[in-house]
Amino acid sequence: MVTLLSIPSPSQGVWHLGPVPIRGYALCIIVGIVLAIWIGERRWIARGGEPGEVSDLAIWGVPFGLVGGRLYHVITDWHLYFGEDKNPVTALYVWRGGLGIWGAIALGALGIWIGARLRGIKLLPLLDAIAPGVLVAQAMGRWGNWFNQELYGRPTDLPWGLEIDPALDDGVRSQFGPDVLFHPTFLYECLWNLAAFAVLIWLDRRYKLGHGQIAALYVMLYTAGRGWIEYLRIDSVQMDDVLGLRLNVWTSIVLFVLASAFLLWSRRRHPGREESVRTRPLEDDEEGREPEDAEDRETAGPTA
Template sequence: MLPEILVHSIPSPSEGTWYLGPLPIRGYALSIIAGIVAAIWIGERRWQARGGRAGDVSDLAIWAVPFGLVGGRLYHVLTDWELYFGEGRNPVTALYIWRGGLGIWGAIALGALGVVIGARLRHIKLLPMLDAIAPGVLVAQALGRWGNWFNQELFGRPTDLPWALEIDPAHRPDAYPDVATYHPTFLYEFLWCLAAFAVIVWLDRRYRLGYGRVAALYVMLYTLGRVWIENLRVDEVQLVDVGGLRFNVWTSIVLFVAAAAFFAWSQARHPGREETVYTREPDADDEPAPRSSTPETSEG
């Protein structure tokens, strides 16, 4: 009886948009917003535990969030350009970000540029800031993946596993019009990102990582999981099958190698953690938050 009870599937939401009067409330947008809020909250806690001022992460988010959204959309449109500029398509829909479509690589790249700009303006050292915010970005990515669930997109190959995801006929791939259940890759990435977050925070507390090594671990662990998750997906992308691998798999491999090389170089050149997180001393009325004497309980 137990196996029969456990055999089930994950339903997809019948609606991804609700209306508060004339105002549409979209599940995709709520997922992204929840991720941004979580990343800022975690980043603030970790930054203050390193000796930074309260509010620095929120100030940098003013730059990072819009840059990241633009970068994520640009990457998606460039890699899936036929969805918007192919025959019979409407290019204006490339601006409809609420329908889904944010490429993580573009979001991270331009989001990081926003952090660089904000950090320079506030005289913040870049590497300790990246180390402080990187784990929270994993949580943001985990929460953001639920937007794919609301939109019934970016799922994996057909499967009849107990945790298979039900997909409505309108959202099924052309190759599988009569197949109802698929791998819930959004859930796999959600769980992977949370597990990677826990591992990175533990390693940071245990070894007091600095000089960009937390950020490097973030890239390494995320791309490691992305390789196997990406190979489960059946959605069509324009840059696909490069040497038998999807373009995003190659991107993950290159970034993993680069991050691993940086981690080794940083460990050899700068063991330990930075003593100061600013490029100049803060003003007297704007001193950094005091460091906690118990880092095991102070960092988020």
């Protein structure tokens, strides 16, 4: 039953500036990306990286991540786009929602790895620098689900229940009465991600973690929250019951175990941070720098 404390959903998720549609979902994604780059840039410089490198690497990571996120969603929810009375072209309509975080992280990391190799940057310290900001980006992205009125949870009588338009044609809302409220899983995940961000920042400052350990903790913290939040959701996915659990719950369990194992291995082998974040010197260090001692001056020869 709708109460004064319930969370309303927006009356619309798209606004028009003349012929140009401004979509709430896209705005949330963009704001999240900007915040992740800003946070990652500051952390990367503090670890010894060069200003602007995270922004440059985002040119690789963001497009790869968007493609990976969409591919994961389409593969796991292919019944929404393929089959009788379905239009496969709608699989390209990213603005309608549907970005799987696992695919986004996997291909996004691949894109960053490619860019890092080209610039002579070590991948693990880079991932440690950007991982906390990714949590903030994910927190912002969940508000896009609020604008789209999607991925909500089971019915609830809690005072912070979420209102969903009874006329929404998503194959789920119509199964319930007009005054039913739902768990605001978008809000749960947003708050969980922000809390995990704060924990990562504290752990990094307290223990000076390196060698991919912050990235591993990111995976562990995120999957720990995603597992129970995913269990609350009632949206239908193609593989929504694998041995009694949703696919994304199993994915969270597997990734949590793998990240935990990597963290233990890394802590035993590398108790501190990396001495260098690069696999090779910067080009500016190799070309055009001033000789630092007599031997360098002899090697450099006379100047014009």
